Each structure stands twice: as C-alpha cells, then as structure tokens.
Amino acid sequence: MSLLARLAPHLPYVRRYARALTGDQTTGDHYVRVALEAVAAGDRVLEDSLTPRVALYHVFHAIWLSTGAQLEAPGDDDGGVDDASRRLMRIAPRSRQAFLLTALEGFTPSEAAQILGVDFPEVERLIAEAQSEIDAELATDVLIIEDEPVIAADIEALVTELGHTVVDIAATRTEAVDAVARKTPGLVLADIQLADGSSGIDAVKDILARFDVPVIFITAFPERLLTGERPEPTFLITKPVQPETVKAAIGQALFFHPRNTRKAA
Numbered sequence: 001m002s003l004l005a006r007l008a009p010h011l012p013y014v015r016r017y018a019r020a021l022t023g024d025q026t027t028g029d030h031y032v033r034v035a036l037e038a039v040a041a042g043d044r045v046l047e048d049s050l051t052p053r054v055a056l057y058h059v060f061h062a063i064w065l066s067t068g069a070q071l072e073a074p075g076d077d078d079g080g081v082d083d084a085s086r087r088l089m090r091i092a093p094r095s096r097q098a099f100l101l102t103a104l105e106g107f108t109p110s111e112a113a114q115i116l117g118v119d120f121p122e123v124e125r126l127i128a129e130a131q132s133e134i135d136a137e138l139a140t141d142v143l144i145i146e147d148e149p150v151i152a153a154d155i156e157a158l159v160t161e162l163g164h165t166v167v168d169i170a171a172t173r174t175e176a177v178d179a180v181a182r183k184t185p186g187l188v189l190a191d192i193q194l195a196d197g198s199s200g201i202d203a204v205k206d207i208l209a210r211f212d213v214p215v216i217f218i219t220a221f222p223e224r225l226l227t228g229e230r231p232e233p234t235f236l237i238t239k240p241v242q243p244e245t246v247k248a249a250i251g252q253a254l255f256f257h258p259r260n261t262r263k264a265a
Helices: 003-022 025-041 052-071 083-090 093-103 109-116 120-135 149-161 173-182 200-208 243-256
Strands: 141-145 165-170 187-191 215-219 235-238
Touching: 003 025, 003 052, 003 093, 025 052, 052 093, 052 109, 093 109, 093 120, 093 243, 109 120, 141 149, 141 173, 141 200, 149 165, 149 187, 149 243, 165 173, 173 200, 187 200, 187 243, 200 215, 215 243, 235 243
Parallel strands: 141 165, 141 187, 187 215, 215 235
Antiparallel strands: none
C-alpha cells in the first residue's frame, strides 16, 4: 500500500488536531504539511510497530516539538502577543498534547503515550494538569443549535456541568438567529443538518456576520467540512457525541478564542 493510501484517511483528523493544538488553522496546517514533507523526503519514518494513525501523529509531534517552542517563548516585549498566545503559554505543551490526543482525538492513554514517547502514568499526569488549567477559564453563555432533543439535552447537561449557562437551544437556522438577537452567547455549538432542512453552517454564518464568538460544529460527516478549502472549522465534534470530546472541544474553543479573558475571582 502506498504512503498516500496509508495516511489519507487520517489526514483530516490530524489537521483538526493540529489546529486545536496551535489555536490557528494556518499554523496547524503548516505543521502537518512539514510533517508530511519530512516523511516523503525520508527525514522522518513511520514506525512499523505503530498503527498508521498513531505513527502519523507521532511524526507530527516530532516536527511540532522541534519547531513549535516559538509559541511558548515570545519576545520580552509581549505587546504584540494576542490573548490566545498568552493562554497557550499558561499550559505546558506536553500537557496540552496529552489532553487533546485523548479527549479530542479519541486515542487511548496508551496510544497517547506512544505518540508522545512517555509512559502511561506520565500521560495521566499530563492530562490532569491540562484539565485543571482549562477548568480555570471563563464560564460563558452558550447557544446550542441542535434539532435532536436527546442530543441537545445531553449537550446541555455537559455544558452546565462545566459551569456554563445554556441561554437557548435552537432547532433551525431562524431560531438560532432569533436566539442570538435576544442574547449574545459567548460560545455556539452547532449541528450541521437541522430539523427544517436548514443548515447549521448558514446559521453560523449569519451569527458571525454580527458577532465574534467561537463556534464548535457537530456533525456525523466531518469529512464534509475538513476538505482543505477555507474557511474550515477549527473545532469539530463527530457524532455520536462523546462527553469527553465535548468537554475538550469547549475548553479549547474558549481557551483559544482571542476575545476570551480570564474571569475575575
């Protein structure tokens, strides 16, 4: 099997992960491209002892660690550093990686240990550290755009458990736009296909035309959004929805969004 055939099914997901890790689509895509070029040139090797997906993420991390430290070390004059970069500095790179690999990408702790080159207890420690940092971030008002009542209720429960407030649940594009007109949310969770045949993507476009808020898309068909064409969602949850994935995506979306600031005690 060719290299492309082995890696192709995993590329949309490693690109999603890279964006969540770096907080930026352009930066994340750059690191993925460099990793693929390194493999193609023979500078990095996909280890035969690992599954293709684990091996791909392992190579990505080798590249990210060799060049990504610049995200953690801005110049002495940080006047030009945005809020997202400052938040990145508050979480050690390895903790952020371990948390995202398990909670967002669905790797087991053992697989995450292989990717990061550490042992199982170290991965658990890193995950706990990252979760503690993320939980300390701002609580906010959340709009859920979801036409399936059971899924909407599950997401509402998870959002509330994390300390956020659900201001509305919309089942259609029109309901979503009306909800935002009543109260501006600090976060939007949006399904793609809605009850009346309308699109969650169009609803989000309407919202973003008026307000700058982070958005997490929910879909059973992530490949429809992760196409390589711009713009693409940085944060994406795949159905069936998993609680830990929702928690991780919410934490990262709020953590990286430039307008988010730490809540005063």
